[in-house]
Amino acid sequence: MAEQNQTNNQRSFKGPRRGHGPMMGGEKAKDFKGTIGKLFRYIGKYKAAVVVVAIFAIGSTVFNVVCPKVLGKATTALSEGIMNKITGNGGIDFTYIGKILLFCLGLYVLSVAFSFVQGFIMTGITQKVCYRMRREVSEKINRMPMSYFESRTYGEVLSRITNDIDTMGNGLNQSITQLITSVSTVIGVIVMMLTISPLMTLISVLILPISIMLMMFVIKKSQRFFKQQQEYVGHINGQVEEVYGGHNVIKAFNKENDVRREFHETNETLYKSAWKSQFFSGLMQPIMMFVGNLGYVAVAISGAALAIRGTIQIGDIQAFIQYVKNLTQPVQQVAQVTNMMQQMAAAAERVFELLEEKEEEQIVENPVSTEGIKGEVTFEHVKFGYNPDQIIIKDFSAHVKPGQQVAIVGPTGAGKTTMVKLLMRFYDVNGGAILLDGHNIKDFNRRELRDVFGMVLQDTWLFKGTIMENIRYGRLDATDEEVIAAAKAAHAHRFISALPGGYNMELNEEITNISQGQKQLLTIARAILADNPVLILDEATSSVDTRTEHRIQRAMDNLMKGRTSFVIAHRLSTIKNADIILVMKDGDIIEQGNHDELMAQNGFYADLYNSQWS
Template sequence: MSDDTETQEAAPVRPAPPRRGPGGGGPFGGMGGPVEKSMNFGPSAKRLAGRLRPEAIGLTFVTLLAVISVVFAVLGPKLLGNAINLVFAGAISLQFPSGMTQAQVIAGARASGQTQIADLLSGTTFTPGAGIDFTAVGMVLMWVLALYIASSLFSYLQAYVLNGITQRTVYRLRQDVEAKLHRLPLKYFDGMQRGELLSRVTNDIDNISQTLQQTMSQLLTSLLTVIGVIVMMFIISPLLAVIALITIPLTLIITTVIAKRSQKLFVAQWKHTGELNGQIEEAFTGHALVKVFGRHREVEEQFRLKNEEMYEASFGAQFISGIIMPAMMFVGNLMYVVIAVVGGLQVASGVMQLGDVTAFIQYSRQFTQPLTQLGSMANLLQSGVASSERVFELLDADEQSADPAEPESPQGTKGLLAFEDVSFRYVEDKPLIEDLSLVAQPGQTVAIVGPTGAGKTTLVNLMMRFYELDSGRITLDGVDIASMTRRDLRSRMGMVLQDTWLFNGTIRENIAYGRPDATEEEILDAAKATYVDRFVHSLPDGYDTVLDDEGGNVSAGEKQLLTIARGFLARPSVLILDEATSSVDTRTEVLVQKAMAALRSDRTSFVIAHRLSTIRDADLILVMEAGRIVEQGTHAELLAAGGAYYTLYNAQFAAPVSDEA
């Protein structure tokens, strides 16, 4: 929470929930890690589909629209076949004189030895000498046009409704992820690289959105088209329909074989995306540090390596999955050739009409096209499911314990804080705090000092219930904090960290963050008490000056004063200052100390400090080593004892420090 070094050394985190990506920190940390196996495609896809359950009514309507659209679309080739039959029959009829019947023409052809022509004529209905009935042909074409227009309109309406369903589904998923982040314990974030987590929350959810948007409509339409086309093909010619159906198992085999090889590459692609984001975020967050130590070449090399890993995984995934569509087109072309040959023979033998064969060839194209689309969608589906696995891992992570069903709440705001035989460890076999007991009286200032890794920040984390105790208890005004809601507990505590955090907003909004309902007068009082008012008037817009998210337009010391003002405005019963004045100059620090002394009335204060000069006036100083309190007392008492505090103090000051320092 505060001192980076202490966090790393004194707070080794428990193993984080299952994740893909490094957990290192710093501009050069956490770059390795093998590719993990993905979850099963089927269960993950089923779970993703389950997110659509609240849209059941809308999906039913979409399915109805799709059915109507497909029915109109698949009737078109059959009607066009009828138009071709009319044209063909009319053209044949012109070859024979009027007054004859079709039977007489066929009998004459057989009598003259033209058996194949007779067979061809027997499969066509015509009236000798009648010619082409252009009125009937035109009527058929008008029906075909009307069907295709209606099909397009229903398809458009289906896409419109489905778009709303998809966006609402992703909206709910984002809400669930946001809510989940607030329920996760601090140890999860300690064990997860920030760029990796951001990648899951942004890139992976965006990929899921694109996958649902691009595949759901095509998937539904393609499946319905396949069903409708199969029905029409069996109506026209069962023999040709069986030939066409042979391609389905062949298609499934090709898709399955290729999909199995590409799925793990898609998982690796999104894993490397998260790691690359993490590396970029770390490098640019610590950009000044990288420049100071001249490590830009190493950062560039690490970026090149991660970028290359991502390129190889992405290229492999897209290339292998991209084979599916050409393979489907090859199978479709083979089927087209077979149907054309067999259909031509059946027309020549009089079993089928020419229009029916042309309609069937159109259906064969309509049959292979959705199969090809399904094959081409396999890479999108695999990519989307791989992203969903990563998001579901986040949603399945162990949450912090629930608040009690019947919480207790302290009466009043005295600020009496007591540790009773508290034990805690981050890692099971590495003890940190054992049987620690202490009492902080209301209005006392308790300073916690000790070497790096002693457990000072851990003590604060336990007060705030960022971590749960292994044994013992902590009470606030006589109430066990474990029996309080976290919101109630933290509303009674104010925390000012060494690492300042400011959001993109005005100075006034940043100060009022802890108490949004604070009046203008209260904000100004807090600013004056912490000497923020002194530098705000030097800014062009005063309290309306807009800060960026890093607070880059104010100095480090001024940022720290703003966070102190925010803590004071909240007026908690317990105030925690974790190296809160480390970036303030010596003169300002003295002024802030005086301001804090005035505001500590009836308020318990915990001060973590490495600069021992800042806590000499504390009511109680706790000296910690290896998670234990080895000494406690006032500044004068501990110096007189000549123990651990005496050693720490003399290590910082070669000469006595005057009261005016």
């Protein structure tokens, strides 16, 4: 259908289409702070809920932080009771110890309850954000220009909707609450440590700068690999989608080894970036454990000295050791959250890049109405190139009267399909103008303009659903009787009736349970049902047998009566009855006229036509 050299130019408009091509290794997030800022502004709608989450997270932390000191009193009471029993001055006060333990149990229950509530609320916020983002991406895709999709693999685009949003959601759900909890834990622990011993607190706090320095070193090393890892997940998805979609072609050309090698190269890059990012991330815990153990040693020595002097009690040492553990643990969690935020930022950045892509201009101020369109089309010195530096349509001019059947012929790469894309405003011209009923097509709203055209392409597009639903896609408010009438006009009713289930037969996801020719008939029936003023038929009968083609051609002749129609065909015998035949070569019209006139000229068209029988 589409000319190969034009397609290549078109794909080079924004870079190579294949999503798994070479790229810069170890690329960092372009704007980490900016992306995080956008993300938090994005969830600004849920500020009140985030504040509630913060309150409950802090409350959970406070209850958890108080408990070690309370338990220390129980340890002190127990040790004093044992000493009293040894000296004969009394025994262990189990009632007092029991009250302390029950009080601690209550604090821990409250901590768990607060943690549950904040987790429940935060999960709801995260899922709402992900839902909103997926909806906006879905709506955005409908407003994107054709050039975006023709320069990227489907898998790469889908990866941003699925993997990247999931990664962002998981990171958002865990990072906010973990960050609040960790910071409040550090503050609370330091306050409680100061109430026990300022000297021991100073010794313990000296560990923090060492921990932070080591943490920053690891983060700096791992940050750049997270971006590359997320990037190559999209490349892998794109390649897998292409390979499975074209599996039959790969088998037919014995390209299994090439595909396997190409996948291996992409997968190897993903493996290396993922391994490095996870390796550096995994270093965090053992490093922090080592630093924490140094803290335990320092606390044990200084605590023992202070206890001997009677400055602190035995239970205070136990509580302090637990606080030291609680001090190093949130620092580790902050480090993990930082790594998680790197992944989250890399994923969010890719999603925001999609959301910020340039859109097609949909709305025009004071647009021309499409009511009563007759179908007069004029091309005035049209110039166009998928890449502005490579003009492939150099000077295209033609005038088509309402109701005329126009055939566009020429060798592969002449620009036939490109002209149709310009007519539908999938792309805008670089020079000149295209007029519809005397109005520049840029003066119409795109959506209303495209409602004027009905298209049947060589590459059929059907979806998973019944045959009735696929035909009705041309006009969603059509009745069953109108759908069946359109199928009869397209000579599809007979084969549909012979299928199991008839019009209610469901097509599978790959649309492999009907033949290619049958697919083409269904798309023709869809176009007949749509009943648009202007028709575009791009090799519409190329996938059917000769006998069916003649039947469809008769139906098409009836369909095109009174409608302006553009027919692109390589089999020139199918367009002999066209009112005007535009002969294109290298982006220009070199001949035009009806079949008899062009044959009489004995020029390029005559050579093309006669070549079918040579």
